[in-house]
Amino acid sequence: MAAVTARSAEGWRATAAAFGTPDWDTGTLTHARVVDADTENDPARRAEAAAAAGGDPGAARRLGEAGVVAIGHRGELFELEEDADGWTLLPAAGTPDVDDLAMAAAIRAGQVAAQRRGLDWR
Numbered sequence: 001m002a003a004v005t006a007r008s009a010e011g012w013r014a015t016a017a018a019f020g021t022p023d024w025d026t027g028t029l030t031h032a033r034v035v036d037a038d039t040e041n042d043p044a045r046r047a048e049a050a051a052a053a054g055g056d057p058g059a060a061r062r063l064g065e066a067g068v069v070a071i072g073h074r075g076e077l078f079e080l081e082e083d084a085d086g087w088t089l090l091p092a093a094g095t096p097d098v099d100d101l102a103m104a105a106a107i108r109a110g111q112v113a114a115q116r117r118g119l120d121w122r
Helices: 006-017 026-031 043-053 057-065 098-116
Strands: 033-036 068-073 076-083 086-091
Parallel strands (some): 033 068
């Protein structure tokens, strides 16, 4: 999967800004990536991904805020998504594009932050 490019990052930041100010630094999405809990080279990142895949919401939040947009685990791919209650993993439909996931995460971050503040983001 391709990484988010600097050129595309400018586009998603401009688009995402229309939906509100996020509660976390979405600049990490400039280097968005997918982490495989089974084969990741960095042992700490691999352990964090395995914990998130196992249902640890804190691990999911830390990965999401670090720019991880999906986790592979046991041959399946799960998208990391933020909502008003925290971060969740949802089964991916097919093989999503990293750029698309980064754009969606940036937009969702603004929407969720507005929702938490009781603002109408629509």
